[in-house]
Amino acid sequence: MASKPPSGDPVQDAPQVAAPRHSAAGLPAVAHSLRVAQQQMGVTRAARTLLKVNQKDGFDCPGCAWPEGDHRHTAEFCENGAKAVAEEATLRRVTPDFFAAHPVADLATRSGYWLGQQGRVTRPMLLERGAGGSDGGDRYEPVGWERAFAIIAEELRALDSPDEALFYTSGRTSNEAAFLLQLFAREFGTNNLPDCSNMCHESSGSALAETLGVGKGSVSLEDLHRADLIIVAGQNPGTNHPRMLSALEKAKSAGAKIISVNPLPEAGLERFKNPQTPQGMVKGAALADLFLQIRIGGDQALFRLLNKLILDAAKADPAVVDEAFVAEHTHGFEEFAAATRAADWDETLTATGLERDDIERALAMVLASKRTIVCWAMGLTQHKHSVATIREVVNFLLLRGNIGRPGAGVCPVRGHSNVQGDRTMGIFERPAPAFLDALDREFGITSPRHHGYDVVRAIRALRDGDAKVFFAMGGNFVSASPDTEVTEAAMRTARLTVHVSTKLNRSHAVTGARALILPTLGRTDKDVQAGGRQIVTVEDSMGMVHASRGNLAPASPHLLSEPAIVARLARAVLGPESPTPWEEFEKDYASIRDRISRVVPGFEDFNARVAEPGGFRLPHAPRDERRFPTATGKANFTAAPVEYPELPAGRLLLQTLRSHDQYNTTIYGLDDRYRGIKGGRRVVLVNADDARELGLADGSYTDLVGEWRDGVERRARGFRVVHYPTARGCAAAYYPETNVLVPLDSTADTSNTPASKSVVVRFEQR
Structure with missing residues (x-):
């Protein structure tokens, strides 16, 4: 029998904290999916419903928008998909x-x-x-x-x-x-x-429409499987798009390299225990070959420097740049190249918090790849300079002809279905x-x-x-x-x-x-x-x-x-x-x-085309024809100045994020299993070294106070400090609890998307 809803709100005053996990999915995900489904739907209804999720004769999961392949598993859903279905198909x-x-x-x-x-x-x-x-x-x-x-x-x-x-x-x-x-x-x-x-994702649409002429991604699921290199930037697939991990696993088994670019280590990109296979359940697969633990908002600087290094490498080997593609299909290369050659190592290391060796390792993987895909989500789209950052990602792909090539392209990973x-x-x-x-x-x-x-x-x-x-x-x-x-x-x-x-x-x-x-x-x-x-x-x-x-x-x-x-x-x-x-x-x-x-x-x-099992693919001119319906009729290189947040002393840069027990603003539970949080959501993740400098003991309680140019005090009260391996100068806490800190007028240039991933905060201990 399905259980009754809670009569009272659970107390969240003292969340339990353990070490973060280093793998995602596996048996715990299966067990949790089944437990939630039984609680909301009962055993028979759960089985009848979950076996129809994302099937060709069934219904689309009300969670994320990750695509399905032509050949589908009997259980074509992830843990969070099961939670989303259970909440909708509930007997309550x-x-x-x-x-x-x-x-x-x-x-x-x-x-x-x-x-x-x-x-x-x-x-x-x-x-x-x-x-x-x-x-x-x-x-x-x-x-x-x-x-x-x-x-x-x-x-x-x-x-x-x-x-x-x-x-x-x-x-x-x-x-x-x-x-x-x-x-x-x-x-x-x-x-x-x-x-x-x-x-x-308005920042993605704004940047892609200007540079490529179509404000959508250019890759298919099959392209991911064929890529030589996949860069996952500002995205946590293990929690937000878990079925993406299966695609990354398949790409990895075919020889692809994967770079993770994120302020937080993400369990799913460390190791994925695929619940669809016996070996995956037990051992799993390591996914990321390189983890670039970037400071919040440093992505534009990183891609600008990589572009400079690609141009430098082309001096010795002209084939590094796809000159034929650039000449035939792009506009604005000279202005872009002039701005890019001015990129500075020291400024980039300051903006990104990365080590030079890590960037050089990433460059070697980039130069070794003939087919590169860059995937991203809200970690790139919700900053003041988000549109400029995504334009720089497009520059990076255009340089080596990675638009309109099988196994290559832009992959903004959308949220809702x-x-x-x-x-x-x-x-x-x-x-x-x-x-x-x-x-x-x-x-x-x-x-x-x-x-x-x-x-x-x-x-x-x-x-x-x-x-x-x-x-x-x-x-x-x-x-x-x-x-x-x-x-x-x-x-x-x-x-x-x-x-x-x-x-x-x-x-x-x-x-x-x-x-x-x-x-x-x-x-x-x-x-x-x-x-x-x-x-x-x-x-x-x-x-x-x-x-x-x-x-x-x-x-x-x-x-x-x-x-x-x-x-x-x-x-x-x-x-x-x-x-x-x-x-x-x-x-x-x-x-x-x-x-x-x-x-x-x-x-x-x-009507005729959607009647076909699996549906149909919409046309995409840059992908299908290498045709770019922009104002210039070509793919546009851009040359925006590099921006990144600069912090006053005693302040950190906060990003809002989801726990593993939520989807957007729907809260399924009060745990974040992969990050080691249980029984509460009012926690703030802070690098241990930053916390010590600020006098924030692990387990202490603090108010988060937003600071912005309007001088208005925005306060989120009563957060437990968790020492966590995030990038220096950065902090993270769950939304919607911290949306109170995001100023209405603090938005991305051009797209007007709220800058929820770069909020300057100070801490006032309770």
Whole structure:
């Protein structure tokens, strides 16, 4: 039998700390996966559900966006995927009785872990005059769907401008639902479509669109298997994308070398114990051939120096640089080369904290490789100079012709399972004119052409009274966003906040004057509409589009699917004058895909192609044709000045990160097995030498106080100090607890992504 949810929040005052692990997965991962699945689903339901995860006739894992190969294991999921599925397919239910027993003020005191453990929301719920209002009820009450849509329509129609509405999208949203949401928003009259990409990988899209012409990765899973060298920078696959470890293991067995570039040692990149094989379970495979323990924010300087050393090596051996590729396919080489030759060893060693010998070892591996891939995640994307850093990575690959070559390319590893697909479907506050032109031709509407708000600008708009209605398709906006106190205060100014959700989270307790929770089907649920059983589609991190089919009875008869919610909302708001056939879209999602096929390039014959087992790959001009749709018509070298954080005395640079028991802001448990943390999340990892210099004893408690140019004190209270082998000058702590320290206006140049990986902090002991 599945266990009941916890009645009270667990105490986290004294987390236990042990030495960090040096391997990932193996028997402990299997045991933990099965234990969590049994607790949430029960034995029979767990088996029936987990065997359908990431299968060609099953459903896409609601966790990460790592791709599947053509040949799949019976258990095609990782530990964190099992946790994600278990939380969605749970037998636990949040009914109206729960809300009657828990006022919003009570929910606001609960941890994200406790809220998520309560189970699936079963009915639409309304808070009239809630935490942001001046009178009325103090708790959510059940409401009918028709009334819920009427309330949203009433508030949207009362706005002075469509741009006073915000339509946020989480990466879990399907292609079909995302396409409908952006269509509705634009027919309503706004491009205010902030999404989770704004907070995570916007820097990747900005840099890649400028340099290569396509804001996505250029490699396939097969390319990883064929690479000679894979550089994994600013990424922890063992916790955040565990199935990536299998791909790295396969590449390693084929002869690839792997370099890990990270301020923290990561267990999965040290040794991977593959639970799919007997030998992997027992012994495992060492993955990283070289660990470059870089200081936070030093990656641009590292790649700039490597580029200089490549140019130097080409003096003796011109074949080191792919001169034919550079001459035929690139622009801006001379300016890049001049800036690169000025790179300085001493400055690089200061910026990176690395030893000269380590960089020279990395260079030797680079020069020995004919096919190189660079993978990265938020460790590169969430700094002020993130876009410049990723441009430098592109420079590094262009020099040796490693774009458009099998086994080589750029590999930004996306997080949520359809975050890339949502952007492809038009969830973007700065849409391309060609996309809007195609949308308008297809539907007979006139989309707005002015740019909308991204996440940071959306929070400012709420704060300043320029936005009044907030609608979220999934996610946990309040916890995911920076500058927590500012974000929460901004949300409370709204006239209406709406969250399309499967489960509870912190955002449901931080409301506008009115608030709605609209419960929706999950990936694991069967979706049956008037036109029969439906599928939805997703796009993985490498541009493969495939179908997803839930196999469980819905958690409640009162749930609607995400496409149905958008379609009914659009009918309520736009009325019968809308030229869009919303009823048809709700009845049969194939009709949505027919329209997508005529609007979005690469989706021609969408329904026929997605019916093929495994789906289809989207075109990628740099990879497929070595064609670069940039302003110059070529791949662009760039020459930005090298930047890296400089610390005042007595301060450290903090990066926010996930524990092993969470996915994004969803907290599955209170342990971080690979880092040796058990029973608590308010810990700060500090290099032992730095800690001694700062007088921070292991096991002592401290407040983290953020320092930024605005002079505002941002404080995260009561963190246990853990002496940990991180890079000197650096510290790390879990989000969302430390998002309070990230200033709203501290963002990456160009992309406006919050700089959550480089927060200057001081310590005030308790």
